[in-house]
Amino acid sequence: DLEASEQEGREYIIHLDKMAGLRKNRAALAEWAYTSNITKENEEKRIQVQLEISQQEKLAWEETKMYRWQDFQDFSLRRMFKKYSQLGVAALPNDKYKQLMFSISGMESNYATAKICAYKNETKCDLSLEPDLTEIFAKSQDPEELKYYWVEWHKAAGARARQNFTEYVQLDNEAAKLNNFDDVAEWWQSEYEVPDFEQQLAKIWENVKPLYQQLHAYVRKRLRDKYGEEVVSARGPIPAHLLGNMWAQTWNNIESFTRPYPDKKEVDITQAMQDQNYTALKMFRMSDEFFRSLNLTAMPEKFWKNSIIEKPTDREIVCHASAWDFYDGEDFRIKQCSTIDYEYFQTTHHEMGHVQYFLQYKDQMVVFRDGANPGFHEAVGDTIALSVSSPKHLRRVGLTSGDAEDEQTEINQLYKMGIDKIVFLPFAYTLDLFRYGVFRGATTPDDYNCHYWRLREELQGVEPPVTRTEDDFDAAAKYHVSADVEYARYYVSFIVQFQFHRALCQIAGEYVPEDLTKKLVDCDIYQSVAAGNALSNMLKMGSSRPWPDAMEALTGQRAMRADGLLEYFRPLHDWLQAENQRTGEYIGWESSKIQYC
Numbered sequence: 155d156l157e158a159s160e161q162e163g164r165e166y167i168i169h170l171d172k173m174a175g176l177r178k179n180r181a182a183l184a185e186w187a188y189t190s191n192i193t194k195e196n197e198e199k200r201i202q203v204q205l206e207i208s209q210q211e212k213l214a215w216e217e218t219k220m221y222r223w224q225d226f227q228d229f230s231l232r233r234m235f236k237k238y239s240q241l242g243v244a245a246l247p248n249d250k251y252k253q254l255m256f257s258i259s260g261m262e263s264n265y266a267t268a269k270i271c272a273y274k275n276e277t278k279c280d281l282s283l284e285p286d287l288t289e290i291f292a293k294s295q296d297p298e299e300l301k302y303y304w305v306e307w308h309k310a311a312g313a314r315a316r317q318n319f320t321e322y323v324q325l326d327n328e329a330a331k332l333n334n335f336d337d338v339a340e341w342w343q344s345e346y347e348v349p350d351f352e353q354q355l356a357k358i359w360e361n362v363k364p365l366y367q368q369l370h371a372y373v374r375k376r377l378r379d380k381y382g383e384e385v386v387s388a389r390g391p392i393p394a395h396l397l398g399n400m401w402a403q404t405w406n407n408i409e410s411f412t413r414p415y416p417d418k419k420e421v422d423i424t425q426a427m428q429d430q431n432y433t434a435l436k437m438f439r440m441s442d443e444f445f446r447s448l449n450l451t452a453m454p455e456k457f458w459k460n461s462i463i464e465k466p467t468d469r470e471i472v473c474h475a476s477a478w479d480f481y482d483g484e485d486f487r488i489k490q491c492s493t494i495d496y497e498y499f500q501t502t503h504h505e506m507g508h509v510q511y512f513l514q515y516k517d518q519m520v521v522f523r524d525g526a527n528p529g530f531h532e533a534v535g536d537t538i539a540l541s542v543s544s545p546k547h548l549r550r551v552g553l554t555s556g557d558a559e560d561e562q563t564e565i566n567q568l569y570k571m572g573i574d575k576i577v578f579l580p581f582a583y584t585l586d587l588f589r590y591g592v593f594r595g596a597t598t599p600d601d602y603n604c605h606y607w608r609l610r611e612e613l614q615g616v617e618p619p620v621t622r623t624e625d626d627f628d629a630a631a632k633y634h635v636s637a638d639v640e641y642a643r644y645y646v647s648f649i650v651q652f653q654f655h656r657a658l659c660q661i662a663g664e665y666v667p668e669d670l671t672k673k674l675v676d677c678d679i680y681q682s683v684a685a686g687n688a689l690s691n692m693l694k695m696g697s698s699r700p701w702p703d704a705m706e707a708l709t710g711q712r713a714m715r716a717d718g719l720l721e722y723f724r725p726l727h728d729w730l731q732a733e734n735q736r737t738g739e740y741i742g743w744e745s746s747k748i749q750y751c
């Protein structure tokens with residue numbers, strides 16, 4: 155009868171979940187071994203382990219299918235069975251599974267090991283993306299030098315991945331169909347458990363676009379003032395290589411010469427960090443201390459022993475920052491190639507946020523040790539970083555001597571946050587709208603680059619520095635495309651982190667609407683145990699409940715909405731509108747004169 159089979163089901167799933175934990179631990183160790191020492195041998199080992207594990211998962215899946223779990227009374231038990239009844243890429247036959255793993259691994263290792271020759275010095279050809287090209291893009295103000303490195307990187311990391319990517323799309327779509335999805339786009343979106351996910355993304359963009367267009371217009375004017383009309387037009391898209399970042403995804407590196415009130419004191423965190431002899435370890439210690447100040451969990455001993463926080467000199471590794479859960483309740487790691495600057499100070503908090511989430515849900519069933527949705531996992535660290543980057547906190551830790559909080563300083567501060575957070579949204583939106591089209595077959599290999607740049611121009615208002623053709627494949631020059639990492643999670647994160655931040659600031663008594671001494675932009679939840687406990691209550695849930703339940707636990711809202719972000723940036727929006735009116739800057743952009751289709 156149903157009662158007995160539900161009890162049997164419970165015993166079965168508890169055992170299955172334990173086995174799954176051991177499999178995930180083994181898979182993580184093999185992947186760590188490869189990505190922290192990229193060799194052919196470690197790649198073979200990793201793929202061999204992945205293949206063995208996929209076969210074990212297939213056997214377990216056959217057994218799970220035998221339970222009539224849809225009729226079970228217990229919500230959590232039904233939810234666990236539902237998650238285990240989706241096999242994933244392991245549904246592919248062995249030979250195709252291996253081929254898929256090799257095509258992804260080929261793209262990822264090409265990206266991680268790509269070397270570029272130096273500008274005007276073709277004999278020096280050992281420049282990596284991190285730290286070399288990243289530093290050049292942060293500091294150079296020579297359009298020709300930036301153009302050279304932009305083209306070389308997109309050739310080495312983008313064009314070279316085209317073949318592997320085409321194969322990966324084909325095989326990953328086959329796996330999607332074996333999991334009863336039409337394509338990978340539908341599979342990725344199913345992670346958000348709402349029927350209208352893509353419409354929600356579009357709605358949010360509609361709400362944020364006016365603010366973005368104002369910021370885009372203002373920045374284009376400041377860049378035109380600096381580089382001249384020949385380099386930056388008055389009404390066209392902004393050339394992508396002039397925005398301080400290889401992908402133009404955040405523009406924080408051009409703050410120094412574009413900020414609204416240049417005569418206000420320069421808030422150069424990077425310089426202050428270097429003057430104070432910051433080390434990678436100090437950044438991690440400070441981040442850990444912030445989380446502990448909220449009564450959250452300290453990083454365990456193994457974390458400090460096993461993490462890689464600086465680029466090794468004796469081997470090739472995947473430098474792109476990552477946080478790792480080894481699913482044994484005690485082994486958690488971060489791997490990143492830290493440099494001492496504001497950007498990596500932020501990234502450290504971002505990655506520590508992932509580990510804090512791991513720690514908060516480590517006593518959940520293995521199958522629920524995940525973010526409420528992928529965007530939540532990306533939002534934890536960034537939410538803390540919103541407090542850390544407040545003038546109040548930077549003064550507290552001695553990174554700025556800070557100006558009096560006058561209106562101009564506040565606009566400079568909001569501008570600094572805006573060229574990081576607002577400009578990121580159309581970039582993130584583009585990356586997965588592009589891949590949705592690829593997985594659905596609306597974009598074929600003959601159109602990859604044309605469709606990618608059409609979206610970049612339409613949504614982000616940027617253009618490539620030079621003509622592009624289908625010999626290029628610029629999308630893969632971004633880590634997540636070469637590493638098969640879904641990107642809408644960051645779009646969601648950059649929206650919900652402002653909903654989380656606003657809620658935490660109110661709980662901490664740091665933000666009181668209408669109280670000008672308790673503004674959102676000045677909020678720092680540091681040492682607020684009340685805020686920490688509220689955050690912990692949400693994080694502990696992992697993926698055991700649909701994410702609207704988790705969001706409601708912290709914010710009282712059940713939907714992701716742009717109102718948190720728009721409220722935070724309201725003063726900046728008003729200032730930009732007035733400023734663009736004053737200068738008569740054209741809002742928006744006409745079509746690009748660069749040929750890319």
Ligand SMILES: C=C(C[SeH])C(=O)N1CCC[C@H]1C(=O)O
Pocket residue numbers: 403474475476501504644
């Ligand atoms: C830091 C990570 C690792 Se999850 C990352 O990939 N991020 C963090 C912000 C956006 C995105 C990127 O770098 O493109």
Ligand SMILES: [Zn+2]
Pocket residue numbers: 504505508531532
């Ligand atoms: Zn992340």
